[in-house]
Amino acid sequence: MSEHAMKPIWYFVGLILSIIGALIMLSGIYHLISPPEVKTVLSDLHPDIWWGAVMILFGGTMYLKSRKPSA
């Protein structure tokens, strides 16, 4: 067996969702400050901001709960 116990899959899922969620939310905030020339349908709802936040919340919780390696 390897020297260190393997990290659970939830650690990696939480990490990637948090990172991508943060990037999307930051991008949404940037679009709010500096609106793009070409707008998508329903862009006034700023789905990138709130959907990015949902991803950070979900991914962050998963990451924090799985930082300890599995036995």
Next chain:
Amino acid sequence: MEAIGLSFIDWVIIIIYFGFVLGIGMYLRKYTLNQEDFFLAGRKNSVWVAGLAFLSANLGALELLGMTGNTFKYGMYVAHFYWIGAIPAMLFLGVYMMPFYYSSKINSVPGYLKLRFDEKTRVLNGIAFAIMTLLVSGINLYAMALVLHTFLGWNWDFSMWASAITVAAYVSLSGLMSAIFTEIIQFFLIWFGLFLVSILGIIEIGSLKEIMARINSFSSQVSFTTLWSTSSDPTQNGMFISWGGIVLGLGFVLSFGYWTTDFLVVQRAFSAKDLRTARLTPILASFFKMALPFIVILTGLIAIALSIDPHSGFKLLRDGGQINYDSALPLLIARYYPAGLVGLGVTALLAGFMAGQAGNVSAFNTVWTYDIYKSVLNKNASDAHLLWMGRVSTIVGVVLSLITAYWAKSFPSIMDYMQAIFSWVNAPLFATMLLGMFLWWITPTGAFWGLVAGMSSSFLMYLAVKFHWFAERYITMSSVQSDMAANFWRAWWAWLICAGVTVVISLFTKRRPKAELVGLVKGLTEENYDQHLPFTKKPEFYALISLAVLILLNVLFW
């Protein structure tokens, strides 16, 4: 079609995903020490890991572009693939079949055929399965190339080769474990990346009721928004099929053939840490399977509702004069997602395709290594040699699937192609498995020739219709035709022919002694698993809940 441009942030997200999966492959490499680690992920997974991987292995191109495109083409009848066309079979696998699979400690489904029947049946199925996985893997590559072509304007060849090399790299590094890890990551990326399309589609159109109303007002003769109420007359539904074809072809043969015998999905349950976990694996997956129409079917219905509204500006792509149904989902992503979210949507699709391809490749390398190479070519291969062979066959499998990807391009809709393949291989195999697992007197000779008859008859029926040797109506027993209906009915006939030949030959050939079949056949095996558990902890309890949800959904959308 003008390529949809990706912004800097979209590229960053896509590159992060590619780096992430390659990094996971390298991280898991140090935990992949022997053949059991490589081919069965060490048999130590929890029900959540095995269950989500079980579902996600099937959640590739098939579920995303294909099903959304098919909903546009056939209407809500496509939901049958998720409900009656999946759930009963998944529950049957967990409740009845898994104990025989898991307890016999086999490495693959063909391995069970070897124990129950003989070597030649195992090798026949192993070869058929290996070819099928390469074909299906090719379809994943094709679908991925479509996304890259649609969004980025990339060259088809470059798209397919780039993704294939990535999959070959991480699967050859750590085998099934890295395939499972990326499948689970893909599961979450798909929900976060694509469910928002459904939400925004409902917001734009007004409500689910309004979506249905718009479709119904446009198509009053043929229903695109019902599940069963128009199934007594094939001319009244978008799939042109009767309830008989759905129940016998899809619900029974194709569904049970796929979910209970296709090693691609069953392999994930084999990686579970114990029998109860393995039995719960498909049962847990069934709940998530039932939820998927809220992404793919709903998205397809939104695409129909938008396309019939001349003011929406929404129109599917055309390839050579034919509607490209599979472009529905990418076009909706482009419609609703601003920069950043586009990157997530594209990544979700890429993740789905790559995980689908990785699933096929990891199943292929196992069946090739155990059921063909070790079984026929090198019976005394060492553990280290088999591990090496697993890595080599991964790379060879990816290259061969690249070749098949070009064939997939000739079909207008992905799903039709997929079902055609399943009806050749899985439908007859299900007859062999069912008879072999539940009737002790089925003989090895009967099983082998039944399988040969079932597979060849299905393939011949396909060729006969394709080259107009005889009319499709003789297979579908209907005056109106669709590719999907033909697939369902062909699967049913192949199953029936396989079962009939197997039974008849078994009546006249030598049976194996009952003592040799203990642990492999129901009725000869003591079934004392999970008896110490209270009913609410047993897999059967969760299977009943899943069945109740299935009935409720079918009644709601009747």
